[in-house]
Amino acid sequence: MRIAIIGGGAAGLAAAIGAARARTDDQDEIMILEKMDRVGRKILATGNGRCNISNEDMDVSHYHPDPAFVEKVFTQVTPADVLEFWESLGLELVSEEGRLYPASLQASAVLDALRAEAERLGVRTACETPVDQIVPGKKGFRLVSQGRDLGRFHRVIITAGGKASPQFGADGDGIKLAAGLHHGYAGLRPALVRLKCRNPYLKSLAGCKIQAGARLSISGHTVQTGAGEILFTAEGLSGPPILDLSREALAPGAEAVIHLNLEPGMREGECFWWLQQRCTRFSYMNLPAMLAGILNKRLIGPLLKSCGLGDIPCGSVSKPQVQKLARLLQDWEFPVIGDAGWREAQVTVGGVLTEEVDPATMESIKCPGIFWAGEVLNIDGDCGGYNLHWAAASGLLAGHTAALPNDKD
Numbered sequence: 001m002r003i004a005i006i007g008g009g010a011a012g013l014a015a016a017i018g019a020a021r022a023r024t025d026d027q028d029e030i031m032i033l034e035k036m037d038r039v040g041r042k043i044l045a046t047g048n049g050r051c052n053i054s055n056e057d058m059d060v061s062h063y064h065p066d067p068a069f070v071e072k073v074f075t076q077v078t079p080a081d082v083l084e085f086w087e088s089l090g091l092e093l094v095s096e097e098g099r100l101y102p103a104s105l106q107a108s109a110v111l112d113a114l115r116a117e118a119e120r121l122g123v124r125t126a127c128e129t130p131v132d133q134i135v136p137g138k139k140g141f142r143l144v145s146q147g148r149d150l151g152r153f154h155r156v157i158i159t160a161g162g163k164a165s166p167q168f169g170a171d172g173d174g175i176k177l178a179a180g181l182h183h184g185y186a187g188l189r190p191a192l193v194r195l196k197c198r199n200p201y202l203k204s205l206a207g208c209k210i211q212a213g214a215r216l217s218i219s220g221h222t223v224q225t226g227a228g229e230i231l232f233t234a235e236g237l238s239g240p241p242i243l244d245l246s247r248e249a250l251a252p253g254a255e256a257v258i259h260l261n262l263e264p265g266m267r268e269g270e271c272f273w274w275l276q277q278r279c280t281r282f283s284y285m286n287l288p289a290m291l292a293g294i295l296n297k298r299l300i301g302p303l304l305k306s307c308g309l310g311d312i313p314c315g316s317v318s319k320p321q322v323q324k325l326a327r328l329l330q331d332w333e334f335p336v337i338g339d340a341g342w343r344e345a346q347v348t349v350g351g352v353l354t355e356e357v358d359p360a361t362m363e364s365i366k367c368p369g370i371f372w373a374g375e376v377l378n379i380d381g382d383c384g385g386y387n388l389h390w391a392a393a394s395g396l397l398a399g400h401t402a403a404l405p406n407d408k409d
C-alpha cells in the first residue's frame, strides 16, 4: 500500500509517524509531499520559538466552531495519548501555568524529534513538491505536482494547513484541494491575530505593555472576556488576551469594541472611591504625579486627555471628573477596525466542513480513501497549545486509520 501525506507540518508529521507505527506490512510506503524546501517550518515559529505544544486543560470548549467533533476525535486519540506520543519521541514536557512546552523550551527540539522518528520508521519525504491536483481513480488517487505525475497512492492524508502565516508554507492550497474533491468548506479568515483599533492615542502608546482585563463587546453586548498582558501597537492592540478575543471580534459584520480594564481587581464603585481618596490624600500633587504611583506612566497622558483633564492639582479635581477617570480606567474603549492580516495570524478560522469527515477515523465521508487532519479542517483552538495539540491528535488518528488495510484494498 502507498500512503501520501500532503503537507509536512505538525499534523502531517504526526500522521506519517502514526501511519508508520500502525502499518501491518513493512513494505507499505509512506511519503510526505511538502511544498517548502523543508518540513515543519511553522513549528519552529510557534510559542515564540518555544513551542507551546499542549495544555493541561484540554476541555473541548477551547475548540471552535465544532467542539463535539473534537470530542469524538479525542475519544479515539485522548489527550493522554498525545502526551504519550511526545514522550515516545523522547520529549519531556514542562508546564507554565498549564501551558505545556518541551523541557528544552526550544521549538527546534520538537521538529527534530518528529523528523528523527519519521526517518527512523522509514517515512520518505519529498520537499519542494507542491501537490496541486488529486485525481481519484479506481484504486486510489493519482497526485500531480506542477504538471508532474507523482504516481498513484491508495490513501491520501491532506494536512496542507490553512492560510495563516503563509510565509511558513500553508497558503490555502488545502481548500483548493478540497474544492477539487467536491468537499464543502467554511470561508477562511484569520484569527489569533493582532487587532487594528480606532483610538487617537495609539501611536504614542505603541510598545507599551500592561497587565489588564480585556472585554469584547459586539453591538453593545459582552461576548467574551480575558485578562493578561496587553501590548499597545501603533495600529491597535495585541497580547495573548487580545489574540484570543480576535476570533469573535473579526466575525463578519461584527461591530466589535475592546474594553480595557486597567484595574480589573476592583468593582466600579470601588475604583471611584479609591481614586477620590487618593486625590484627597495627595491633594498637593498634580494628577499625573498621583497617577504615576498606580499606572504605567505612558498611559497617563492619553487617559487624562481622553477625559478632558490635564496637569491640574489633585485638590481641584471635581467628583464628576474623578468619576469620569474611574470609568475610563475600567472601560477604555478601542473599537476594532480590522486585523493585522494573514502574515501575522497564528491560525485559520474556517476550512473543510467537519460534517463531511468521520471523527472516528478522519476519513472523508464524501471521498473514501482521503483523510483530513490539522488546521485544514474547520476547527481552530484558543491560544495556549490547543492548535498544536489538535494537529497532533487529528494527525495521529488519520495516520493510524489510513494505514489499516480494509476490504477494498
Ligand SMILES: Cc1cc2nc3c(=O)[nH]c(=O)nc-3n(C[C@H](O)[C@H](O)[C@H](O)COP(=O)(O)OP(=O)(O)OC[C@H]3O[C@@H](n4cnc5c(N)ncnc54)[C@H](O)[C@@H]3O)c2cc1C
Binding pocket: 006, 007, 008, 009, 010, 011, 012, 033, 034, 035, 036, 039, 040, 041, 042, 043, 045, 046, 047, 048, 051, 052, 053, 054, 129, 130, 131, 132, 159, 160, 161, 162, 164, 165, 168, 169, 170, 171, 173, 174, 345, 346, 347, 373, 374, 375, 376, 384, 385, 386, 387, 388, 389, 391
Ligand atoms: C507564529 C505562530 C505561532 C504559533 N504558536 C502556537 C503555539 O505556541 N501553540 C499552538 O498550539 N499553536 C501555535 N500556532 C498554531 C499552530 O502552529 C498551527 O495550528 C499548526 O502548526 C497547524 O499544523 P498543520 O500541520 O495543520 O498546518 P501547517 O503547520 O500550516 O502545515 C501545513 C504544511 O503543508 C504544506 N503545504 C501546503 N500546501 C501544500 C501543497 N499543495 N503541497 C504540499 N505541501 C503543502 C505547508 O508548506 C506546510 O508545511 C502558531 C502559529 C503561528 C503562525
